[in-house]
Amino acid sequence: MKKDILLLPGDGIGPEIIDSAVAILEAIAKKFKHEFTFKQHLIGGAAIDAASTPLPTETIAAAKKVDAVLLGAVGGPKWDQNPSHLRPERGLLAIRKALDLYANLRPVKGFEHLLDASPLKPDIINGSDLLIVRELTGGLYFGEPSQRSKDGQSVVDTLTYTRYEMERIIKKAFESAQLRKQKLTSVDKANVLESSKLWREIVDQQKPFYPDVEVNHMLVDAAAMKLITEPNSFDVIVTENMFGDILSDEASVLTGSLGMLPSASLAENGIGLYEPAHGSAPDIAGQGIANPIAMILSAAMMLRYSFKMDTEASNIEQAVEATINNGYYTADLKVKTGSLVTTKEMTNNILRNI
């Protein structure tokens, strides 16, 4: 198959890990006789420097023409003092909105070999395997108004959702649960927030259409606690934008590092964007030591969700697991034994296992 892929390396470690993903995809193309072509555009701080906007119109236009988008990460201290419309993170929010990427899927799977890389007890995290389905284009991060009063003494952020926006992400989560262990935990704050009350109603309304899925509701504070005390009690978690953002970073602790977590951001009928759950890691950028696995597993998700290449995706996932099982680790993984490797060496080891 022939597929066009847009690369948005972004900032910090973004370009380093995008290189790793491209190397892996080229190996997959060769092995399975596909043709992948890569185009590259600007986003984030790199785009601000070159074009004075975090998301140039050419980038959006290019994204709409390809079969899928791979994004590294955006942001860094260089742009932290910029006014909010010139912040790299704006580019990310804007591309999610422009492509209507409403569903963010974040699988969290612990590797047996990395049990001691987590600060959590091995017997708690052993076997953890869950999927966070996060709403990505609504809620607090997009609600207007979001501003400070003229006198600086008060501030407002707005949490808005339409019924339609809630329904589509909840349906997506039910469908995801059907493909996994048929267990869905809906996370909200229905004891306080009006938005969460509607969310709960919609979950209950959808339930009869998915009789094979067992559903329960959980308040977000309790869910935050259970996620690290009883991770094995979860299969699919569905939640709104900000709760999902926070819970997915928390869940990364199960895997030993944020550098292990991939994600897929999907539209209803169209393009998918694939990016690691972590940010641009400015503290280690340019040193060649970033963990490329979250990015590489994101590329595998691209093959699975956008290209329907299940075998190829599994090939990458197995190659990653084999490499980890062979004892290779990057500096972010606090394991006690094995071989410490750089970004390039990790990538080459994974390539050998493809």
Ligand code: NAI
């Ligand atoms: P971060 O995820 O970039 O880094 C948090 C910690 O994890 C750092 O110590 C970093 O070195 C480490 N880390 C993250 N990914 C790693 C990898 N692949 N390999 C090894 N270590 C890794 O989050 P932080 O520091 O809060 O934010 C840094 C910048 O990234 C900020 O400008 C922030 O706004 C931006 N950001 C961008 C995101 C995106 O592009 N999707 C998401 C989150 C933050």
Ligand code: MG
């Ligand atoms: Mg985040």
